[in-house]
Amino acid sequence: MSRWDPADYRQSSAMQARLAAELLPRLGLQPGLRVLDLGCGDGKVTAELAAAVAPGLVLGCDRSPEMLRFARQAFPAAAVPNLRWSRQDAAALACGPHFDRVVSFACLHWVGDHPAVLRGIGRALRPGGRILLQLGGQGNVDALLPYAYAAMDQPDRRARFRELVLPWNFPPAEPYPGWLTAAGLRPERVEIVPKLARHWGAEGLAGWFRTTWFPLLERLDPDQRGPFIAEICAAYLADHPLRDGWAEVRMQRLEIEARRA
Ligand SMILES: C[S@@+](CC[C@H](N)C(=O)[O-])C[C@H]1O[C@@H](n2cnc3c(N)ncnc32)[C@H](O)[C@@H]1O
Numbered sequence: 219m220s221r222w223d224p225a226d227y228r229q230s231s232a233m234q235a236r237l238a239a240e241l242l243p244r245l246g247l248q249p250g251l252r253v254l255d256l257g258c259g260d261g262k263v264t265a266e267l268a269a270a271v272a273p274g275l276v277l278g279c280d281r282s283p284e285m286l287r288f289a290r291q292a293f294p295a296a297a298v299p300n301l302r303w304s305r306q307d308a309a310a311l312a313c314g315p316h317f318d319r320v321v322s323f324a325c326l327h328w329v330g331d332h333p334a335v336l337r338g339i340g341r342a343l344r345p346g347g348r349i350l351l352q353l354g355g356q357g358n359v360d361a362l363l364p365y366a367y368a369a370m371d372q373p374d375r376r377a378r379f380r381e382l383v384l385p386w387n388f389p390p391a392e393p394y395p396g397w398l399t400a401a402g403l404r405p406e407r408v409e410i411v412p413k414l415a416r417h418w419g420a421e422g423l424a425g426w427f428r429t430t431w432f433p434l435l436e437r438l439d440p441d442q443r444g445p446f447i448a449e450i451c452a453a454y455l456a457d458h459p460l461r462d463g464w465a466e467v468r469m470q471r472l473e474i475e476a477r478r479a
Contacts, residue, residue: 221282221284221432222259222282222284222285222429222432223284223428223429223432224259224260224282224284224285224287224288224289225288226425226428226429227259227260227285227429227430228260228262228288228292229425230422230425230426230428230429231259231260231262231426231429232417232418232422233415233416233417233426234259234263234323234324235262235263237323237324237352237413237415237471238263238323238324238352239263239266241323241350241352241473242266242267242270244350244475245319245321245348245350246348247267247270247271247319248270248271249271249272249273249274250271250273250274251271251274251318251319252271252274252275252276252277252316252317252318252319252344253267253268253271253274253275253276253277253317253318253319253320253321254276254277254279254313254316254317254319254320254321254339254342255267255276255277255278255279255321255322255323256279256308256311256320256321256322256325256326256335256339256351257279257280257281257308257322257323257324257325257326257328258278258279258280258285258286258289258303259280259282259285259289259324259325260285260288260289260292261278261285261288261289261290261292261293261301261303262292263323264276264278264289264293264301265292265293265298265301267321268293268298268300268301269298271300272300273300274300274318275300275301275302276300276301276302277302277303277304277313277317278301278302278303278304279303279304279305279306279308279311280303280305280306281305281306281307281308283305286303286304286305289303290303308322308325308326308329308335308338309329309330309331309334309335309338310334310338311335311338311339311341311342312338313338313341313342314341314342315341315342315343315344315345316342316344317342317343317344317347318343318344318346318347318348319347319348319349319350320339320342320343320347320348320349320350320351321349321350321351322350322351322352322353323352324352324353324354325353326351326353326387327353327354327355327358327386327387327388327389328385328386328387329387330387332387332389332393332394332397333397333400333401336394336397336398336400336401336403337400337401339401339403340401340402340403340478343403343478344478345478345479346477346478347477347478348475348476348477348478349403349474349475349476349477349478350473350474350475351472351473351474352471352472352473352474353388353471353472354386354388354469354470354471354472355388355389355390355391355410355411355470355471355472356388356389356390356391356410356470356472357388357410357470358386358388358469358470358471359386359388359469360468360470361458361467361468361469362450362454362467365450365453365454366431366434366450368450368453369446369449369450369453370382370434372449375438375442375446378437378438379434379437382434382437385433385434388470388472389472390410391408391409391410391472394408394472394474395408398474398476402478402479403476403477403478403479404476404477404478404479405474405475405476406475406476406477407473407474407475408472408473408474408475408476409472409473410470410471410472410473411470411471411472411473412468412469412470412471413468413469413470413471414466414467414468414469415466415467415468415469416464416465416466416467417464417465417467418463418464418465419460419463419464419465420451420452420455420460420465422464422465423451423454423455423465423467424447424448424451427447427450427451428443428447431447435447451465454467
């Protein structure tokens with residue numbers, strides 16, 4: 219069973235936080251709106267949403283009990299009274315039509331059944347409500363995969379990665395307009411947007427691997443994981459040297475905006 223490490227994610231997710239922050243102005247957030255954040259993780263982006271819509275309510279949903287426990291402790295009701303948390307699977311959302319905005323950042327590439335996600339979102343939105351989803355899209359980690367595969371293919375590891383199926387679903391944009399429409403949503407923007415992820419030094423790049431590539435790491439013994447990550451980072455950085463101290467990785471993010479009719 220794959221597990222998130224919320225404290226490590228909190229420290230190693232500046233890139234995800236920046237990608238979300240870039241999109242928040244598109245949401246037209248204002249006091250009093252109700253917002254659902256799917257795959258809220260450690261809750262730091264969710265807490266920003268809560269600040270932007272207070273006294274409107276924000277509900278952070280996640281499938282991971284570890285993430286939710288961390289988020290609840292980091293942002294307790296006593297400190298952020300308009301923030302709530304709920305354990306839910308994004309593909310089986312059980313929310314009525316209470317929300318003016320449904321957002322999701324860096325989550326849905328962990329979910330297989332996107333038509334089901336969109337149907338749940340459609341049921342959770344008030345008429346006229348809007349959605350903004352951002353996830354890894356087709357080609358998202360192509361810049362890194364060759365280095366990861368080379369490290370997996372070492373003689374002492376090869377057997378551990380036999381029949382590996384990558385844990386992510388990085389979809390193309392094309393099916394979404396149809397899926398959105400079928401879910402009662404009017405598509406407004408569906409596009410793959412190239413992004414340059416920046417991680418501070420080799421350590422930052424390693425932190426991103428450690429916190430988000432854990433389904434691969436868990437195939438190795440604990441003492442083998444650090445050297446595996448270090449090998450991938452060193453090979454990648456040999457071909458893509460740090461720029462002003464930053465490790466840069468080309469990514470492809472799928473961004474989806476739609477409105478409930
Ligand atoms: C990379 S974190 C993103 C957290 C936060 N949205 C951010 O931008 O920092 C991905 C989150 O998606 C959650 N997640 C993955 N699959 C999910 C699912 N089927 N339903 C709900 N949450 C899911 C994980 O538990 C994790 O907390």
